[in-house]
Amino acid sequence: MIYNCPLDENPHIKCPLCLRYSFNIGNLKIGQWSLRCCESCGQQLHIVRSTRSSATAEPTGKKQTKITVTLVSDTVPPIEMKVNTWRPLHSDNRSPEEFFQNQKFYYEEYTCPTNWLYEVEQMSVGNDHDPHGLFRLVSIEEGHFKDPCLLGEEE
Numbered sequence: 376m377i378y379n380c381p382l383d384e385n386p387h388i389k390c391p392l393c394l395r396y397s398f399n400i401g402n403l404k405i406g407q408w409s410l411r412c413c414e415s416c417g418q419q420l421h422i423v424r425s426t427r428s429s430a431t432a433e434p435t436g437k438k439q440t441k442i443t444v445t446l447v448s449d450t451v452p453p454i455e456m457k458v459n460t461w462r463p464l465h466s467d468n469r470s471p472e473e474f475f476q477n478q479k480f481y482y483e484e485y486t487c488p489t490n491w492l493y494e495v496e497q498m499s500v501g502n503d504h505d506p507h508g509l510f511r512l513v514s515i516e517e518g519h520f521k522d523p524c525l526l527g528e529e530e
């Protein structure tokens with residue numbers, strides 16, 4: 376099924392399957408397409424910018440998996456973080472060990488914590504204003520973590 380999606384002026388389109396996530400398609404010129412996964416329901420969509428004011432979105436039938444990544448800081452006392460994220464589709468052919476090693480590199484070396492703390496613009500440890508490696512990867516579990524204080528509330 377192909378969905379016709381109106382663009383708002385940003386330009387964004389809403390995921391036609393869950394209506395809870397908006398894709399920014401400002402990078403697509405008319406006639407261009409891209410494969411994107413919804414950050415709410417995980418479904419992959421083939422999105423085509425059809426006109427200045429509309430796009431089409433067709434589900435591919437593929438879906439990325441919700442995961443919870445647990446990280447612990449190298450501080451005293453240690454700070455534990457639970458990050459709700461996604462196992463990307465391109466990692467589906469990796470074994471759990473390979474995926475863990477890939478994520479270990481990502482969280483322990485490649486990325487700054489501000490990349491998964493979306494509203495934090497800068498984090499500093501002493502004079503280090505780009506503290507890669509501040510957290511160690513502890514575990515990866517399927518599903519998204521829910522704060523026990525919020526259990527019972529609707530997602």
Ligand SMILES: [Zn+2]
Nearest residue numbers: 390393413416
């Ligand atoms: Zn969705």
